Amino acid sequence: xxxxxxxxxDVSRALPALVSGPDLDVPVSAELLDTHATALRExxxxxxxxxxxxxxxxxxxxxxxxxxxxADPNGEGASALEQTEAYFKHRRKELQQLRExxxxxxxxxxxDVFDALDCLDNLYLWIVATMQEVRWSxxxxxxxxxxxxxxxxxxxxxxxxxxASLHDE
Numbered sequence: 001x002x003x004x005x006x007x008x009x010d011v012s013r014a015l016p017a018l019v020s021g022p023d024l025d026v027p028v029s030a031e032l033l034d035t036h037a038t039a040l041r042e043x044x045x046x047x048x049x050x051x052x053x054x055x056x057x058x059x060x061x062x063x064x065x066x067x068x069x070x071a072d073p074n075g076e077g078a079s080a081l082e083q084t085e086a087y088f089k090h091r092r093k094e095l096q097q098l099r100e101x102x103x104x105x106x107x108x109x110x111x112d113v114f115d116a117l118d119c120l121d122n123l124y125l126w127i128v129a130t131m132q133e134v135r136w137s138x139x140x141x142x143x144x145x146x147x148x149x150x151x152x153x154x155x156x157x158x159x160x161x162x163x164a165s166l167h168d169e
Contacts (some may be wrong), residue, residue: 033102033113040116044123051127058134071138081135088124088131095121 065071072078099117107113 033105033107033111035099036102037111037113037116039111040120044116044120047120047123051123055130056086056132062134062137078135078138083130085135086127088127092121092124092128095124166169 095117099114102111102113102117
C-alpha cells in the first residue's frame with residue numbers, strides 16, 4: 001500500500017507545478033481581450049489532458065487500496081492533497097480578479113474571454129473537488145482501519161464529551 005500512498009502524494013505535489021505558469025496578467029486594454037481569451041483557452045487545452053491523467057492515476061490508486069492497510073501511514077498524501085486544493089482555490093481567486101478586471105474594461109458580457117475564464121475556472125473547481133474527495137477517502141480509509149484495530153469502540157453520551165475527547169488524543 002505504500003506505493004499507492006506515494007502515488008497519491010506524488011500526484012498531488014506535482015499538479016501545482018504542472019499547471020503553474022505565468023501569473024494571469026490583468027488586461028490593460030479592451031483591444032487585448034481576444035489575446036487573453038486565446039491564452040486562457042490554450043492554458044485550459046494544455047492542462048486538461050494532464051489533469052485527466054492525474055485524476056485517473058489517483059482513482060486507480062484508490063481502487064487498488066487494500067482496506068486492511070493504512071492508506072496514508074505518514075500523512076504526507078493527505079497533506080499534499082490539501083496543499084494542492086489550496087493552490088487551486090487561490091488560482092480560482094486569480095481568475096475571479098481577472099474577470100473583474102475585464103468587467104472594469106467594459107468588456108462585452110458575450111465576449112469569448114468570459115467563456116474561456118469559465119472553462120478554466122470549471123477545470124480548477126473540478127481539481128479542488130477531486131483533491132477533497134481523494135483526501136477524505138484516504139482519511140476515511142485510515143479512520144475505519146484505525147477503528148478496526150481498536151478492540152472496543154468509544155461512545156459518547158454528549159457532544160461536549162466528544163469534544164473533550166478530541167483534546168485527549
